[in-house]
Amino acid sequence: QVHLQESGPTLVKPSGTLSLTCTVSGGSISSYYWNWVRQPPGKGLEWIGSIYSSGNTNYNPSLKSRVTISIDTSTDQFSLTLYSVTAADTAVYYCVRQRGCGGSGCYSDQYYFDYWGQGTLVTVSS
Amino acid sequence: DIQMTQSPSSLSASVGDRVTITCRASQKISTYLNWYQQKPGKAPKLLIYAASSLQSGVPSRFSGSGSGTDFTLTIISLQPEDFGTYYCQQSYSYPRTFGQGTKVEIK
Numbered sequence: 001q002v003h004l005q006e007s008g009p010t011l012v013k014p015s016g017t018l019s020l021t022c023t024v025s026g027g028s029i030s031s032y033y034w035n036w037v038r039q040p041p042g043k044g045l046e047w048i049g050s051i052y053s054s055g056n057t058n059y060n061p062s063l064k065s066r067v068t069i070s071i072d073t074s075t076d077q078f079s080l081t082l083y084s085v086t087a088a089d090t091a092v093y094y095c096v097r098q099r100g101c102g103g104s105g106c107y108s109d110q111y112y113f114d115y116w117g118q119g120t121l122v123t124v125s126s
Numbered sequence: 127d128i129q130m131t132q133s134p135s136s137l138s139a140s141v142g143d144r145v146t147i148t149c150r151a152s153q154k155i156s157t158y159l160n161w162y163q164q165k166p167g168k169a170p171k172l173l174i175y176a177a178s179s180l181q182s183g184v185p186s187r188f189s190g191s192g193s194g195t196d197f198t199l200t201i202i203s204l205q206p207e208d209f210g211t212y213y214c215q216q217s218y219s220y221p222r223t224f225g226q227g228t229k230v231e232i233k
């Protein structure tokens with residue numbers, strides 16, 4: 001059973017940098033896309049970005065200028081860095097595995113989020 | 127970006143009722159559509175992928191259908207444990223986008 005666990009500071013000052021790490025266990029970090037999704041309190045889900053095990057990245061254009069996602073396959077971890085944070089970045093941050101469909105009746109590029117971390121609430125406040 | 131719009135935003139139904147949630151994409155996405163259930167304080171859980179494929183371990187009372195721009199999630203006989211918020215999500219293109227959610231309450 002794949003398990004994802006977020007870790008990092010839960011309080012960040014405005015204009016500061018938010019840094020989170022996700023540790024993957026119970027399965028290989030290779031050959032999958034690894035994502036960050038966030039959810040402001042009481043609101044919906046927002047995809048932040050993804051990284052493939054090779055290091056290729058995709059970012060949400062709304063955050064692209066402030067986001068970096070990196071991966072370390074030797075430690076089975078990937079990380080999120082969000083710069084110049086404001087109160088609007090206060091949210092529960094989830095690390096998520098994305099995989100392609102491997103069964104019949106669907107295409108290999110039909111991706112879905114199958115494993116999620118428990119989430120960590122990061123508050124931006126002075 | 128592809129916009130995903132769900133309806134209704136919330137609903138209240140009785141145990142045993144048939145419940146239908148609709149998701150509409152702002153452009154055609156074939157069957158690149160997934161559904162998730164989220165309970166308060168918990169991470170979302172995958173229910174349906176590729177519009178109609180049931181994720182392993184998910185009860186068969188959940189089903190998905192649709193293609194192109196219009197999709198539905200159906201719960202054929204609502205159970206007490208089905209309360210929560212349901213989200214659709216497109217995987218046709220980046221950025222990945224979610225619907226705003228449909229909150230399901232049990233009467």
